[in-house]
Structure formats: structure tokens, C-alpha cells
Amino acid sequence: MSHQVPSDLGYVPPDGGWGWAVVFGASISVGFAYTFPKAFTIYFKELQAVYSISYSQIAWITSIMCATAYGGGPISSILVNRYGSRPVVMFGGLLCGIGMVSAAFCTSILQLYICVGFITGLGLALNLQPSVIIIGKYFLKRRPIANGLAMAGSPVMLCTLAPLNQFLFDNFGWRGSFLILGAILLNCCVAGALFRPIGVAKQSVKNQMIEEGKEAPKEEVTKMSMEMSNPAYAPAETKTEEEEEKDCCEKINRYLDFSLFKHRGFLIYLIGNVLMFLGFFAPIVFLAPYAKHIGIDEYSAAFLLSILAIVDMIARPATGVIANSKWVRPRIQYFFSFSIAFNGACHLLCPLASGYTGLVVYSIFFGLAFGMVCAMLFETLMDLVGAARFTSAVGLVTIVECCTILLGPPIGGTIIDTFGDYKYMFIKCGAVMVLAGTFLFIMNYYNYRMLAKEEKERKAKEEDPKIVRTENEGRSNWNKETLQDGPELEPLRDEQEGLKTEVNGTNEV
Numbered sequence: 001m002s003h004q005v006p007s008d009l010g011y012v013p014p015d016g017g018w019g020w021a022v023v024f025g026a027s028i029s030v031g032f033a034y035t036f037p038k039a040f041t042i043y044f045k046e047l048q049a050v051y052s053i054s055y056s057q058i059a060w061i062t063s064i065m066c067a068t069a070y071g072g073g074p075i076s077s078i079l080v081n082r083y084g085s086r087p088v089v090m091f092g093g094l095l096c097g098i099g100m101v102s103a104a105f106c107t108s109i110l111q112l113y114i115c116v117g118f119i120t121g122l123g124l125a126l127n128l129q130p131s132v133i134i135i136g137k138y139f140l141k142r143r144p145i146a147n148g149l150a151m152a153g154s155p156v157m158l159c160t161l162a163p164l165n166q167f168l169f170d171n172f173g174w175r176g177s178f179l180i181l182g183a184i185l186l187n188c189c190v191a192g193a194l195f196r197p198i199g200v201a202k203q204s205v206k207n208q209m210i211e212e213g214k215e216a217p218k219e220e221v222t223k224m225s226m227e228m229s230n231p232a233y234a235p236a237e238t239k240t241e242e243e244e245e246k247d248c249c250e251k252i253n254r255y256l257d258f259s260l261f262k263h264r265g266f267l268i269y270l271i272g273n274v275l276m277f278l279g280f281f282a283p284i285v286f287l288a289p290y291a292k293h294i295g296i297d298e299y300s301a302a303f304l305l306s307i308l309a310i311v312d313m314i315a316r317p318a319t320g321v322i323a324n325s326k327w328v329r330p331r332i333q334y335f336f337s338f339s340i341a342f343n344g345a346c347h348l349l350c351p352l353a354s355g356y357t358g359l360v361v362y363s364i365f366f367g368l369a370f371g372m373v374c375a376m377l378f379e380t381l382m383d384l385v386g387a388a389r390f391t392s393a394v395g396l397v398t399i400v401e402c403c404t405i406l407l408g409p410p411i412g413g414t415i416i417d418t419f420g421d422y423k424y425m426f427i428k429c430g431a432v433m434v435l436a437g438t439f440l441f442i443m444n445y446y447n448y449r450m451l452a453k454e455e456k457e458r459k460a461k462e463e464d465p466k467i468v469r470t471e472n473e474g475r476s477n478w479n480k481e482t483l484q485d486g487p488e489l490e491p492l493r494d495e496q497e498g499l500k501t502e503v504n505g506t507n508e509v
Contacts, residue, residue, distance in 0.1 A: 012140070013387075018196060019138035023146050025194035026131035027153030029089055032096070032188055033069060033128035034154040037062045038284075039161035040116070043174050050174075051109045058109070061117050063406060068121030069128065070402035076129040077395025085130035085137075086195040092126025093188025095119055100182035104175045120185075127188050129394050132378045134195045136387035143382070144329065148320020148375040155313035155371070159306065257392035265384035265447050270397055272440035273377075276340055277404040279429030279436075280373075282412035283347055283366065284308070287359075290422040296356050304359055308367040315371025323376055333444040336373070336380045341437025343369035347430030351423035 013019075044058050051058075079088045099120030106112050131150065139146040168177035260266045287308070291301035319339075322328055328335050346365045353359050378394065385393045412425040 013136075013138050013143075013198075015139050015142050019135075019146065021194050022134055022138050022196070023149050025089075025191035026135055026150040027156070028191040029093075029127040029131040029153075029188055030150055031153030031157030032185060033124040033131075035157040035161055036096075036120075036124060036185075037065045037069070038158065039165050040065070042162070042165045042169060043177070046169070046174050047109075047112070053109055061112055064113055064117030065121040065124070067402055067406055068118055069124040070398045070405055072122050072125030073129055073398030073402075074395040075122075076126050077133075077391050079126070080130050080133055080391050084195075084197050085134040086192055086197060088126050088130045089192030089195060090189045092123045092130075093186055093190075093192060095123030095126065096185035096188060097123075097182045099123060100178050100185060104178035104182070123185070123188070125398075127192075129391075129398065130195070131191075132394060133391050136382050136390050137198050140387075142324060144323035144332070144376070144379050145317070145320040147379045148317045148323070151374050151377070152313055152316040154374065155309040155316070158309045159313070162305075257389055258396075260385060260389060260393055260396060263385060264450065266381075266393060268440065268443040268447055269381055269384055270400060272337075272340075272436050272443070273397065274401055274404050275439065276373075276433055276436035277401050278408050278411070279344065279347065279432035280408065281405065282408045282429050283350070283426060284370075285409045286412060286416070286422060286425060287363070287366075290426075291356070291359055293422055294354070296359070300356060304363045307360060307363040308370070311364050311367030312371040312374070315368045316375040319372045319375035320379075323379065331448070332376065332383055333380055333448075334441060336376045337437050337441035337444060339369060339372035339376060339437075340440065341434050343373055344430045344433030344435075344437060347426045347433065350426040350430070 040062060047053075047061075048058050076088065076092075099115050099118075102119065103112055103115040106115055132147070135146050135150055136143065165177065165181075168180055172180065284305075287304055288301040291304055292298065323332055323335060343366075346362065346369050350362050350366075353362050378390075381393055381397065382390045408429075412429065415425045415428055416422055
């Protein structure tokens with residue numbers, strides 16, 4: 001499926017060069033988008049005391065932030081399709097900074113919901129999707145490696161922001177910390193400035209129009225150029241209601257492609273991921289509380305998250321390298337399915353860890369499995385739908401996944417409250433993820449079989465003997481073959497131009 005991507009873009013991505021600067025900027029944006037809601041929890045205890053609120057009320061800050069970050073996916077996709085990744089990420093960084101600076105002057109929890117939860121969350125949404133989308137514009141052959149490096153920004157940022165937040169809180173208090181964090185989040189604007197757009201696609205379209213213009217009569221070329229330069233030149237036509245509705249749908253699909261819901265591979269990916277996220281984040285949220293529950297001190301419990309983050313940091317780029325190999329890349333969907341099932345198996349075995357050593361081993365394997373899934377989360381989607389439709393696909397996926405991302409931890413907390421034991425929560429998360437991995441493996445096997453069957457039927461049709469073609473059909477096929485084979489047919493094209501010149505004498509064609 002991956003080899004079809006270049007035709008979607010209309011050009012061959014450079015697979016390097018300035019693309020590595022883009023990967024660096026994407027790692028910063030993705031790191032902030034995934035890590036900031038987790039790192040912000042360090043201020044919860046102080047905010048509870050200041051506003052005299054319960055833990056459930058203060059927890060709504062991160063819930064609103066995560067919901068906005070994922071729910072804003074379609075908005076981000078529309079803006080990227082309209083303006084490109086660079087201005088969207090820079091505007092998102094500005095929103096993040098404004099939200100946190102405004103939060104420093106809040107006097108009620110409702111104001112924090114708006115400033116931190118909604119404004120900062122929307123800024124993070126405008127950072128996440130464009131950062132992943134721009135990688136698909138710059139990379140093709142090395143795209144899994146690039147995605148792995150970009151996604152590695154999340155654990156790196158987690159290891160940095162967690163101690164930084166504690167340092168800021170100890171020295172400047174929560175209001176001063178919010179002001180400084182607002183300034184730090186403005187670095188997303190710098191990261192967005194690295195997302196230089198690629199103009200190759202537009203140039204190739206322009207060249208194609210020039211080539212078509214050479215074969216058209218001069219009068220038609222003149223008329224076409226006038227219509228392009230002056231939209232008012234086009235003859236006025238009375239449009240029916242059906243045509244207006246069709247034009248409206250075309251405009252909507254230009255920014256957000258809802259036809260993806262008819263795409264077999266996209267639907268398989270969407271269903272599997274919605275199921276997976278019911279058990280994906282809850283184990284991270286409850287790992288440290290579970291360690292304290294079995295009698296481990298606070299610092300040792302917190303260190304488990306550090307172990308997980310360090311392993312995750314190594315696992316993401318390593319997974320990208322493995323996914324880019326010639327053995328895995330053609331069937332990367334199977335590797336993704338295995339990673340999800342492996343993640344679930346770790347959670348199922350977690351209740352067997354009765355002591356601190358067992359939890360350390362669990363954290364190592366959990367960090368490895370978590371990094372594998374995160375490294376391929378967007379790469380597999382791009383492999384299915386192609387780089388050209390990825391912008392719309394990631395927006396539609398995030399808005400649907402938003403619900404299960406929010407429901408996962410609360411459901412886990414309800415299970416803990418009901419049974420009074422953490423092990424049932426881990427078993428639930430493990431079972432859900434194993435089920436999601438199994439579903440994706442079976443359905444991707446079916447999808448690969450159907451794609452192979454469709455490809456075989458297409459080749460069989462092409463090999464059938466053709467009836468005598470008309471002159472126009474011959475010219476159309478000649479142009480198609482020239483575009484596919486590129487410079488290899490230049491000598492034949494020159495020979496054809498020479499024959500045209502001989503037939504028409506000194507007149508231009």
C-alpha cells in the first residue's frame with residue numbers, strides 16, 4: 001500500500017535535507033501536545049487548597065484540555081488544508097502562551113477551565129495534527145523513522161517538564177510558574193517556523209497545464225488563460241439547487257474529506273483504535289497510585305514513571321527503524337497490531353507483580369510496548385490513506401477517538417472504586433487492548449487479501465487485447481505513459497515533435 005503514496009502528492013518527497021529540521025520542530029510540538037496535560041497535574045494539590053475544590057473538580061482541567069486537544073482535530077485539519085502547517089502551528093503556540101499567561105490571573109476554577117482547559121487545549125490541537133501532517137510531505141522512504149523521531153519528543157519532554165514544573169513551583173509559586181510556562185509554550189511558534197512548505201506539487205501542476213497548452217490551439221489557450229486570470233470572464237450560468245448543493249459538498253470535502261468513511265482500511269483502523277484507547281492511557285494514570293497501594297513509598301512510585309519514560313524514549317525511534325525495514329514496511333499494519341496486543345499482554349500480567357522489582361520489570365515492558373504503539377500510531381494511518389488524504393484522516397480520527405480517550409481513565413477509576421483493587425482495572429485494560437490488536441490483525445489480513453485481489457483483477461484487465469483505438473485515445477495513452485515513465489521517454493517525445501514539425505511545415509503546432 002505504501003508505494004501508491006507518491007501519486008497522491010504529485011511529487012517525490014525529498015526524504016531528508018530540510019526535512020530533518022522539520023522533524024526536530026515536530027518533536028517539540030508533539031512533545032508539548034502529549035506531555036503538557038500530564039505535567040500540569042503537579043499543580044493540582046496547590047490549586048485544590050487555593051480554590052477549596054475536590055479532586056474530581058480539579059481533574060476536569062486536564063480532561064477539558066485533552067478533549068479540546070483531540071476534539072479540535074477537524075478544525076486543525078481544515079486550517080492546514082486552507083493555510084498550511086506553518087501558520088497553524090505558530091498560531092497554536094500563540095494560543096498556548098495566551099492561555100497559560102491568562103491562567104496566572106484567574107480567580108476561580110471556572111476561569112481555569114476556560115484558560116487552561118479550552119484555550120491552551122485548542123493551541124495544543126493546532127500543534128499536534130499539523131506536526132504529524134508535515135512529516136508526510138517531506139518523507140516517504142524514511143517516513144517511519146521520521147515519525148518515530150518526532151513522536152520521541154513526547155517522552156523527552158516528559159522527562160524535562162516534570163522536574164521543571166516542580167522547580168518552578170518551589171521557587172515562583174503556581175501563578176509565577178504559569179507565566180513562565182506561557183513563555184516556554186511560545187517555543188511552539190519557533191517550531192512551527194521550521195515547517196517550510198513544499199511548492200513542488202503546485203509547480204508540477206503548472207508544468208502539466210503548460211504541456212496541455214502546447215497541444216491545444218492558440219485560440220483555446222488564449223481563452224483558457226483569460227478565464228484563469230479573470231474569474232469574471234467565465235460565462236454566467238444559472239445553477240440549479242442540486243448543482244449548488246454539489247458545489248457546497250465539494251467545498252466541504254476540499255477541506256475535510258468525509259469520503260474516507262467509505263475507505264475500507266480507514267474504517268478498520270478507526271474501529272480498532274477507538275477500542276484500543278479504552279485501555280491505553282488508564283494504566284499510566286494509575287501506575288503510581290497502584291504502587292502506593294501495595295506499600296511502596298512516593299518517590300519510588302514516581303520513579304516508575306521515569307523508567308517508563310526513558311524506555312519509551314528509546315523505543316520510539318528504534319521502532320521507526322524497524323518499521324522502515326524491507327521486511328516490516330510492506331506489512332506494517334501487522335506490526336502495529338502486534339504492538340497493541342503486546343501492550344495488552346503487559347497489563348494482563350501486571351497484577352502478578354507483587355513487589356517493587358516486579359513493577360520495575362512491568363514498567364520496562366510497558367514503556368517498550370507504549371513506545372511501539374505511539375511510534376506507529378500515525379504512520380499506519382498514512383500508510384492506509386496516503387499522504388494527500390492524511391490531513392483529513394487524522395482530523396476525523398482524533399474527533400472520534402476523543403470520546404474513548406476521555407472515558408478510559410474514569411472507567412478504570414470506577415472499577416477500582418467498585419472492587420477496591422487495582423488489578424481488575426489492569427485486567428480490563430489488558431483484555432481490551434488484546435481484543436483491539438486481534439481485531440486489527442484479522443481485519444488487516446482481510447484488507448491485504450482484498451487489495452491483492454483487486455490488484456490482480458486490474459492487471460488482468462490491462463492485459464486483455466484492445467480494440468482499434470481512435471486517434472484521441474492514442475494521444476491520451478501516450479500522455480499517460482509519458483507522465484508515468486518520466487525522462488526515459490524524452491527521446492521518443494522529441495522524435496514525435498519532429499514528425500509534427502515535418503507534417504505542418506514551418507507552422508507551429
